Each structure stands twice: as structure tokens, then as C-alpha cells.
Amino acid sequence: xxxxxxxxxxxxxxxxxxxxxxxxxxxxxxxxxxxxxxxxxxxxxxxxxxxxxxxxxxxxxxxxxxxxxxxxxxxxxxxxxxxxxxxxxxxxxxxxxxxxxxxxxxxxxxxxxxxxxxxxxxxxxxxxxxxxxxxxxxxxxxxxxxxxxxxxxxxxxxxxxxxxxxxxxxxxxxxxxxxxxxxxxxxxxxxxxxxxxxxxxxxxxxxxxxxxxxxxxxxxxxxxxxxxxxxxxxxxxxxxxxxxxxxxxxxxxxxxxxxxxxxxxxxxxxxxxxxxxxxxxxxxxxxxxxxxxxxxxxxxxxxxxxxxxxxxxxxxxxxxxxxxxxxxxxxxxxxxxxxxxxxxxxxxxxxxxxxxxxxxxxxxxxxxxxxxxxx
Amino acid sequence: xxxxxxxxxxxxxxxxxxxxxxxxxxxxxxxxxxxxxxxxxxxxxxxxxxxxxxxxxxxxxxxxxxxxxxxxxxxxxxxxxxxxxxxxxxxxxxxxxxxxxxxxxxxxxxxxxxxxxxxxxxxxxxxxxxxxxxxxxxxxxxxxxxxxxxxxxxxxxxxxxxxxxxxxxxxxxxxxxxx
Numbered sequence: 001x002x003x004x005x006x007x008x009x010x011x012x013x014x015x016x017x018x019x020x021x022x023x024x025x026x027x028x029x030x031x032x033x034x035x036x037x038x039x040x041x042x043x044x045x046x047x048x049x050x051x052x053x054x055x056x057x058x059x060x061x062x063x064x065x066x067x068x069x070x071x072x073x074x075x076x077x078x079x080x081x082x083x084x085x086x087x088x089x090x091x092x093x094x095x096x097x098x099x100x101x102x103x104x105x106x107x108x109x110x111x112x113x114x115x116x117x118x119x120x121x122x123x124x125x126x127x128x129x130x131x132x133x134x135x136x137x138x139x140x141x142x143x144x145x146x147x148x149x150x151x152x153x154x155x156x157x158x159x160x161x162x163x164x165x166x167x168x169x170x171x172x173x174x175x176x177x178x179x180x181x182x183x184x185x186x187x188x189x190x191x192x193x194x195x196x197x198x199x200x201x202x203x204x205x206x207x208x209x210x211x212x213x214x215x216x217x218x219x220x221x222x223x224x225x226x227x228x229x230x231x232x233x234x235x236x237x238x239x240x241x242x243x244x245x246x247x248x249x250x251x252x253x254x255x256x257x258x259x260x261x262x263x264x265x266x267x268x269x270x271x272x273x274x275x276x277x278x279x280x281x282x283x284x285x286x287x288x289x290x291x292x293x294x295x296x297x298x299x300x301x302x303x304x305x306x307x308x309x310x311x312x313x314x315x316x317x318x319x320x321x322x323x324x325x326x327x328x329x330x331x332x333x334x335x336x337x338x339x340x341x342x343x344x345x346x347x348x349x350x351x352x353x354x355x356x357x358x359x360x361x362x363x364x365x366x367x368x369x370x371x372x373x374x375x
Numbered sequence: 376x377x378x379x380x381x382x383x384x385x386x387x388x389x390x391x392x393x394x395x396x397x398x399x400x401x402x403x404x405x406x407x408x409x410x411x412x413x414x415x416x417x418x419x420x421x422x423x424x425x426x427x428x429x430x431x432x433x434x435x436x437x438x439x440x441x442x443x444x445x446x447x448x449x450x451x452x453x454x455x456x457x458x459x460x461x462x463x464x465x466x467x468x469x470x471x472x473x474x475x476x477x478x479x480x481x482x483x484x485x486x487x488x489x490x491x492x493x494x495x496x497x498x499x500x501x502x503x504x505x506x507x508x509x510x511x512x513x514x515x516x517x518x519x520x521x522x523x524x525x526x527x528x529x530x531x532x533x534x535x536x537x538x539x540x541x542x543x544x545x546x547x548x549x550x551x552x553x554x
Contacts, residue, residue: 060508072394079386087382109389116397118506120404121539123489123499136392140385 064119071115075108087144090203095146102150106137127164134161144203151209155190159217162186181239184221185246188270190214192253195263215266218247222273222298223321229280230291240281247274265309272301292329296322307367316362323358327351407533408484409541411465414528416519423516427504428543429497430519430528434458434470457536458500460484465529487536503528505540518545525549 006020015023055062082105088098113129116122134157141154162183169176194211198204225240247270255267276298283290299321306315330350334343376384414430423429459482462468473479488498497503505528507515518524525548529541 060510068397072390072397075393076390079390083383083386086379105386105389109393112393113396116400120400121506121541122400122404123504132392132396133389136389139388143385144382 099149131161145206148209177239181242188247188250192250195254195258244278319362431502484532
């Protein structure tokens, strides 16, 4: 707190001088040696960087076993320090710090697997080490994660394992359509899991973040599907139908396990995702109008749900996404019109019209921001 | 169980699991028989990728196994069969491709291709990659390109058919090999 500001406020008559003195006294009692802390932090960082440089420069000269021992000792020491320090209370100021510590421990573990592979010249499909790390760190992250950082980390591990496993199956040439459909449905099941956990198992911040992240991912999946299906030959029809079925079940579970406004809204969004996945799978390719209709139904539905749920920013995003898709559709349909000047002018006018309507709608109809974030 | 005990348990789990994974990898690395195999660059213009030298094994296969047309064109035939090694470790007397499960009799070691391939197709039996330190990489890449040098990789073949490359060395190529 600067004296200059306080003096200015006293002069402007905002506070009286007695208040200013009390503020000064309070600030003095609560001042923290930020400058000193910054210096200590800088010193520690410099030492750390120096150590890393020394190790990196002599990496090949250090025997592999010694390197692995050091790596494991650092990790065990770090875990031991965390065990001694205790766990941060849910929602406390230490939540972020606690998540950051779990993040570092996980990073140490994942790199240790890579380190083993380098020393012993082993190789394995990427999904195996990621999946192993997911397995051994899941109890820690799911039971003691506090917020978005731990949620993102765990979800990234799940998606990293699932996607690399699917790619590996594909390279190996086994088109296990149903299995791929199940793997693609894991994020939807995570939404249902988070719905079950919220309000029951504590860690409200973690499970809310995990549900949000997974729900956004499910919406992204269905959106991509409506776009890709319009252009691609579909070889995985049965898998995609299974996926749509599992998303319906996950949606029902979400609504049942968390029967409040937020749970039901998430369930409705997932229902829309399942329906759009179902219809875009069954539709023939090159049916531009039909695929665009499914897309607009998905995002129009999301806008409607946001209206009910009071998600202002989601509503505005959904309206914007719809507008962009309509504009792209007008270009798709007018591809032969584009050759003529009149066609270009019409499409341009249409684009401006859609943009104008979208801005009006998202301004006038959007629910008032009441501070509640998505889900 | 108390909350503290669960906290300590969940922290200990990854550390113990990784230590076990290391012990297991170490144990597996001790298994098997060592062999010395002549190799050539996988892609002669670009044998180095990242920290890895990519190469293919020049197994001493019977001449008849190599299709004449392919040899005349200078192509390495694309193989996917397991390799049967005969000889006394580490010197390979001869090798042949295994065309069926009944064909495995008499093999001292069998190198089986990975049941998964990386996108580049290194299957561990006909081609593979070796981690090389950065300081040695340029020198090894140059020697691999040099026609007067024969590159040799020492591998360890486990009983389950997994070959692990251990090191790469070079010796002058015998003049007779040029034909």
C-alpha cells in the first residue's frame, strides 16, 4: 500500500486521516518481506538451474544405474516430504500448491518410465507407459486432487492412454470397432463418475473441475464427429452407435446421480451429444445440409440448455458457433453461385445478416451472469 | 484406515510401483543370449533420428532366401518372419527365416518381430533403433555411411524372442564382400 495513494484519498475526501492512519498501522503489521522472498526464490531457482545444467552436460558420462538411483531417490524423497507435510484441506488456500506438488510428483514418475526405457534400450507402445502411470497415480489424484490442475492432469492421462491405444490398434490393423467405440465413450463416463462423486465424497473443487473438463471434451467429440462424418467414409458404424448408446446411459446416470439444475443440464447436453453422434453416424456423406442441421441442432440445443441453466458465457459461445456454422453452410451450398459476382454479394449479405442476428441474440437473450460457471 | 494412512499409501504406491518396474526391467535385461550382428543404415541418407540410430540387420541368411530380382535392384527384401540364429554366442554361424512354427527346431536363439510396429516400421527383428549419446552421434552416423566400414550391433536375445540392442561398433569391411 503506497502512502501516495492514501494521501490522495485523504485529500479527495474519500477517507479521513484517522482511517488512513489505521490503514497504515494495519499494513505495517501485515507487511511481508516480498523483496527478501523474491531474492531467496531467485537464489533457489539459480541453484536448481545450475544443478540441472551440470547434470545435463554430463548426462552421458553418468552410468545409467546411478542416474536411475538418483531419479528414484529424488522421487521417493519428494513423496516422503509430502507424506510428512500432510494433505491440504479441501478448499483451503493451499489447494493450488497441493495440486502443483502432485503434478511435480507425477511428472517425476512419468519421466522415470522414459528414463528406464532409455537406459535399458527398451521400447513399448506409448499407451503402455502412460497407462501404467495413470494406474499408479490414480489413487493419489482421485482421492487427494483439489482443483482444476489435478483434474486436468488425470483427464489428460486417461485421454493419452485411450487415444494412443486406439492409434496403436489402428496401426496394427485391427479394426475392433466396438472397443474403439467404448474407448471414445470414456470421457462421457467420467462425467457420470464426477456426478456421482460431487456432494458425496468431498473434494468438491476437483470433481467439479473434472466434470467440466470431461463435459467440454464430450461436446468437442460430438462436434468433431458431425464435421468429420460429412466428409469421411465411415468404417466404424457399429462402434459409433455403441458410443452414442454409452453417452445416453452416461447422461441418464449423470441426471440421476445429481438431480439438481447443474446435473440435469449436464445430462441434457450429453443427451444432445449422443443424439448428434447417432444421427451423423447414420447419415450418408456429402449430405451437407443434413450434417449442418445436426450440428446446429447440437449447438442450438446447448444454447437452449444454457438459457435454462443460466450459463451466460456458454450461451453466447453456442450462439457464435451456430452463426459460424450457418455462414460456412452458405458457402458450402453456394459453391456454384460463388462463381458469379451476384452469388458472392448474396453470400456476403447473408454472412452480415447472420452475424448481426447472432450478436443481437447473444446480447439480448443471454441469461444474466450469476457467477455460476459451466456445470 | 485413517486419512493419514491413505495419504501415505497413495504416495507410496507410485514410488514402489516404479521401483518394481525398474527391478523387472533390470531382471529382463539380464536374460538371454548375446549375439553380434552386422547391420546397415535403415535409410542411408538419414540413419539418425533424434537420439536414435536407425538400422537394419544384415542376417547371414542363405543366398537362396533372397529373391534374385530384389538383390539385383539393390533392395532389401521386406521381411516379417522370425529369425532363427545358429552358432555359439556371440558369433553367429548362420541364420534363416522361420516360415512356420514347425521350423523352429535347432535354433539357438529366435528373434521375433514386435507385435507392434512404430510408424517407421522398426520391428526389432529386421530393423531397430539404438540410443546414442549426442557426443558420439555425428561420428557414428558418418561411419555408418562409410562403405569401408562394417557396422556391428551387439544384441541380447531373450528366450521370449525380444532382441535388445546393446551397443554399436565398427570394423573394416573385408574387400571380398564387395564382389
